[in-house]
Every structure is written in C-alpha cells, then in structure tokens.
Amino acid sequence: MRRSCSYSEVESGLWYAFVAKLPMRNRNSPTSTKFSERVTGDGPPEDALGPGAIILRGFAASEETELLSALQHVAARAPFRHMVTPGGFRMSVAMTNCGSLGWVTDRTGYRYAAADPESGLPWPPMPESFLRLATGAAARGGFNGYVPDVCLVNRYEPGAKLSLHQDKDEQDFTQPIVSVSLGIPAVFLFGGLSRADNTQRIRLEHGDVIVWGGPARLRYHGILPLKEGHHPLMGRRRINLTFRKAA
Numbered sequence: 001m002r003r004s005c006s007y008s009e010v011e012s013g014l015w016y017a018f019v020a021k022l023p024m025r026n027r028n029s030p031t032s033t034k035f036s037e038r039v040t041g042d043g044p045p046e047d048a049l050g051p052g053a054i055i056l057r058g059f060a061a062s063e064e065t066e067l068l069s070a071l072q073h074v075a076a077r078a079p080f081r082h083m084v085t086p087g088g089f090r091m092s093v094a095m096t097n098c099g100s101l102g103w104v105t106d107r108t109g110y111r112y113a114a115a116d117p118e119s120g121l122p123w124p125p126m127p128e129s130f131l132r133l134a135t136g137a138a139a140r141g142g143f144n145g146y147v148p149d150v151c152l153v154n155r156y157e158p159g160a161k162l163s164l165h166q167d168k169d170e171q172d173f174t175q176p177i178v179s180v181s182l183g184i185p186a187v188f189l190f191g192g193l194s195r196a197d198n199t200q201r202i203r204l205e206h207g208d209v210i211v212w213g214g215p216a217r218l219r220y221h222g223i224l225p226l227k228e229g230h231h232p233l234m235g236r237r238r239i240n241l242t243f244r245k246a247a
C-alpha cells in the first residue's frame, strides 16, 4: 500500500511533520517510507534522477476522481486523435490538449497552436484541478509560482510508445515540465542532454508525478512500449498529463 497525501495535509503542515521524521534520502515523497523497499527492482529512489528532477510517488492519486472527470470534459470537447509526425508516421499515442495553447504535429512540423486543428475551436480551458496539481508538484520540485499554459494529454494503450525526445518547442526553458501518470504502469526512459547519453529506466505507476526543470529541462525522455495491464479505474489505458509553459 502506498500512503497518499492530500493537498489539505500538505497545506496544513501535517505533511511537513511527517517528512521531518524521515531519513534525508526519503524526503521527497509522501510514499517514501514504503517506496525505498518497493523500488529495489523497479527504478531509482526519487532523489536519484539528478539535479532539477524529482519523482513524487503517488502525488496525484488522491485527486484521481476529480482529474478523471475533468479529463472527460476536455476529451468531449477536443477528442483524442493520433497525430502524424513531420516524417509522415501516425503516432501510436493518442493526444489532445487543454489550456490556452496545445501541442500539435503534422506534415509541416511540431508547434503550439491556439486552436484545435480538428475543430478550429480554442482548446478547452485548463481545469482548475489540473492547474492545482501542476503548481503543487512543481513547488515540491523547487519551482515556485509555476503557471502552465498547456496540458498535453497522452493516451497509451498496450503497445503504444513514445520515442526518445526533448521538450523544446516552448519559449521559456526556465519553467519545468510536470508529468503525471494515471492508469496502467509504464517505463519512462530518462536520458541526458544528448540523444546518445545513457538512459535511466523508471517505472511509473498511477498517481506518480515527475518534475524536471533547470539543468534537467532539456533531458531526453520517452516511454517504452506499454505492456498489457488493467487498471481498476482506467482499464487497459495509461493517461499522461504533461504540463508546460509554452508561451
């Protein structure tokens, strides 16, 4: 069992009282007492990602109901679609966006656009619950005052993958990426600043959040092909919410 920590606990300071009792290496996550046992076979502890990057295990789990209901509204207005890369490949991950901009790709390239190219309408606004989660996670990673203007939503089914890439279509690299995993597990590849650098493999589960910024902001990352799985709320799917400050 992983203990999850609600926002009210964080705000009331109960969380800090809990953290104060933990050994230093475990201070990044509400789940870390159990996590240090759990992680042995599954990936590095949350303070092992290097400068500027942090994993918050289970951080989003207590908000799952609100997040998923907000996501349904977003997807009703801007349905998931498989976009095409500039090289002409259909992506295995289905995507949509919310916020004042959305990330899109087609034969002409990658870019941020204010309107959904499928409908011509503005992307749905960023739900309050998304914003609160992203700002809270960024603050835990040391990035205070984070206000993302984009949430790219990635939907994976077994077999879907995301090749190693950098997030570099944004204007302002001082702002971090906040990446939230929901649904069935995935293996996140976290490389260096060059494509050829070694990659760490990090197993991400429902509710886990990674924040990377500062010296880690342009690190290569990707997702290995998803294995078969079943999640009680989401079935055979993984959803990733990737928050960015694009403009």
Ligand code: SIN
Binding pocket: 152, 154, 162, 179, 188, 221, 222, 223, 240, 242
């Ligand atoms: C991304 O890099 O946009 C998504 C990463 C993930 O699905 O965890």
Ligand code: FE2
Binding pocket: 165, 166, 167, 221
């Ligand atoms: Fe990315």
